Amino acid sequence: MDISLLLKIAGVGLIVSVVFQILSKSGRDEQAMLVSLAGVVIVLLMLVREIAELLDVIRSLFGI
Numbered sequence: 001m002d003i004s005l006l007l008k009i010a011g012v013g014l015i016v017s018v019v020f021q022i023l024s025k026s027g028r029d030e031q032a033m034l035v036s037l038a039g040v041v042i043v044l045l046m047l048v049r050e051i052a053e054l055l056d057v058i059r060s061l062f063g064i
Contacts, residue, residue: 009043
């Protein structure tokens with residue numbers, strides 16, 4: 001796993017948390033929830049390749 005992936009995830013988390021705080025303080029809780037959900041989806045899409053690689057390693061380890 002590369003350090004750049006961790007930095008990208010941390011950057012997305014930082015941006016999402018700032019936008020979430022701004023929206024929740026201005027009374028737009030619904031939009032804040034949607035921003036946090038979008039952040040989770042973005043991070044999961046970034047991790048799909050790593051999860052697929054992990055599953056390939058597990059399959060080759062057990063010979064499936």
